[in-house]
Amino acid sequence: MTTNVIEQRMVPSTTGNLIHGAFRYDLFIWLVSLGREQAYREKTLNLAGLKSGELVLDIGCGTGTLAIAAKRRVGPAGRVYGIDPSPEMIARARKKAKKACVEVTFENAVAEKMPFTGGTFDAVLATVMLHHLGRKARQQCACEMRRVLKPGGRVLAVDFGGSSREGRSLLSHIHRHGHVKLPELIAVLNEAGLKSVESGAVGINDLQFVLAAAPSGA
DSSP: OOTTTBOOOOOOOOSSOOOOOHHHHHHHHHHHTTTOHHHHHHHHHHHHTOOTTOEEEEETOTTSHHHHHHHHHHOTTOEEEEEESOHHHHHHHHHHHHHHTOOOEEEEOBTTBOSBOTTOEEEEEEESOGGGSOHHHHHHHHHHHHHHEEEEEEEEEEEEOSOTTSOOOHHHHHOOOOOOOHHHHHHHHHHTTOEEEEEEEOSSTTEEEEEEEOOTTO
């Protein structure tokens, strides 16, 4: 199934922040979604416009919850891959998928150099992960997203839009997250050759989204 999709290579190290606590990460996502994780997942997949039969990549997939939901959305004819630099996250993601009887391919890999052939995916998801990358790594990630997308494929980027200094919420005590303001999200995708087609507030916490597309004639 993975022939001509995943390239066998050594996993390089990431310059971004690496999360090791899989349970803590799940707690973080629950807090981000204000206890409405299922609604958050469905809203995210709706924004991405996933369809039956599509090939989808979830970058910084964490413990795999969104990738598993994406697989259910694309159905038996579709395929979903998730990558994360943390071995602990990938191990938990694989256990979740096995328990849910859902076939998702999870790989230990970094966003700056993805182990996939070019022009593979219909959609790429980058949710609540870009703030973990520095400016240079963020641009490398955007270029990699552009590379692995099919012509006309799309990227959904979701991240915190407000300043990490604003407020002292319970969330800020649990996880000192960074932020990537909406104009920055749009700019980094545009610089990689991905055209923003829709953007705005997700409607949960201070999360913002950008839906961008690769040129159809590429």
